Amino acid sequence: MSTTTSGITQDEAEIYDRQIRLWGLDAQQRIRNARVLIAGMRALSDEVCKNIALAGVGSITLLDHDTIKEEDLGAQFFLSAKDIGKNRAEASAPAIQQLNPRVNVVVDQDDIVNKPDDFFNNFDIVCLFHKEIGILERVNTLRRKVGKPFYTADAFGWFGYIFCDLVKHTYIEERKSESRGKKSGEEPKVQRTTCVEEYASFEQSLRSDWSAKGKKVKRLSPLSFVIHVLFKFEQDHGRSPTEKDIPQILAQKDKYLEAMGVKDSNLLQDELIKDVVSLLDTEMAPVAAIVGGVLAQEMIKVLSAKELPIQNWFYYSGLDGSGMIHQI
Incomplete structure (x- = not known):
């Protein structure tokens, strides 16, 4: 072979x-x-x-x-x-x-x-x-x-x-030089750039202060707030939430959001919390x-x-x- x-x-x-x-x-x-x-x-x-x-x-x-x-x-x-x-x-x-x-x-x-x-x-x-x-x-x-x-x-x-x-991740970014190819009739050249990106840890992401995002926080997925709150609940209680815990999560959602630097409680949707928690094992x-x-x-x-x-x-x-x- x-x-x-x-x-x-x-x-x-x-x-x-x-x-x-x-x-x-x-x-x-x-x-x-x-x-x-x-x-x-x-x-x-x-x-x-x-x-x-x-x-x-x-x-x-x-x-x-x-x-x-x-x-x-x-x-x-x-x-x-x-x-x-x-x-x-x-x-x-x-x-x-x-x-x-x-x-x-x-x-x-x-x-x-x-x-x-x-x-x-x-x-x-x-x-x-x-x-x-x-x-x-x-x-x-x-x-x-x-x-x-x-x-x-x-x-x-x-x-x-x-x-x-x-x-810390190193990767190659490729970009084609379209303008040169159009003018000369030749195939566009591919420009390769080495890039480095640094990442936050899982623990750091849960402690992150979202207030720095300002108005952008309203454009985040509603699911992001729910997932982070569920992890914070697990940190506090040492277990994943069940349907019996939904009323407690809803009652404390302002506290969880405040810890994330988010002041608008409407961003954490009650119905979405209920849907996610009730389906955690499905x-x-x-x-x-x-x-x-x-x-x-x-x-x-x-x-x-x-x-x-x-x-x-x-x-x-x-x-x-x-x-x-x-x-x-």
């Missing part, structure tokens, strides 16, 4: 031909060598695994200690009724492997909270799904120490979000497909070092089909 100068085999060059044409041979090589940790197997992580496996990522480690329940079958397409009672990661692995036999799929059935700090160091990307705020802050802090990308994401009911911390395949597609695309951007990825939050609402990026 012949090998190209970048280490990609001739077979791989043919399989990933379209991708190589899109972002280059060196970028595909980085994707091929990448190790990705997916912690928490849900409908959203199924979508991410599908997309990055088809893109040719080198290794995917599936970390989940939970067993499959009947309600998991509604949106998680890697599972079937015969998998009930099995470990989520173990049951999902064969289908991911079948999508792309060249990807190394690793199953880890440990509980993430019991993993030692150095476990998270060697992955090129770490992504946590549907996890408690304590483990999110811990893993993000560990990833910042080694200067490597961290994601957390969730999809519930009609809603979903992605948080991204790349610490998965919908179409919403997971949209948010998972965006997240997988962002991971490929990071690995290929092409274009600027999300900076820092992405919110999706299926109620109006909106997807918005908010930079902290």
Whole structure:
């Protein structure tokens, strides 16, 4: 089997031909060598695994200690009724492997909270799904120490979000010189600029004072206020809210907004709070497909070092089909 100068085999060059044409041979090589940790197997992580496996990522480690329940079958397409009672990661692995036999799929059935700090160091990307705020802050802090990308994401009911911390990300921005091409009849030249972007941590984003945004705060997604308030509730109470907590959240929403530097209580919509909290444990395949597609695309951007990825939050609402990026 012949090998190209970048280490990609001739077979791989043919399989990933379209991708190589899109972002280059060196970028595909980085994707091929990448190790990705997916912690928490849900409908959203199924979508991410599908997309990055088809893109040719080198290794995917599936970390989940939970067993499959009947309600998991509604949106998680890697599972079937015969998998009930099995470990989520173990049951999902064969289908991911079948999508792309060249990807190394690793199953880890440990509980993430019991993993030692150095476990998270060697992955090129770490992504946590549907996890408690304590483990999110811990893993993000560990990833910042080694200067490597961290994601957390969730999809519930009609809603979903992605948080991204790349610490300090270097990427290539490409721009075509259109005017020169039009005048001379030649192909426009491509100007490549090396850019560096710094990111805030998950903890910093929750402590961020939004008052600096001024009038721009009214143009933010209404979902952003709800998600941040839910995380603040979890910080205060050590658990995620349930429907029984909705009256308490509504009664204290001014307090939560004030802590964010927001004075207009109308920005935190009561009905949206009720909708989100009541659906926190409900998965919908179409919403997971949209948010998972965006997240997988962002991971490929990071690995290929092409274009600027999300900076820092992405919110999706299926109620109006909106997807918005908010930079902290």
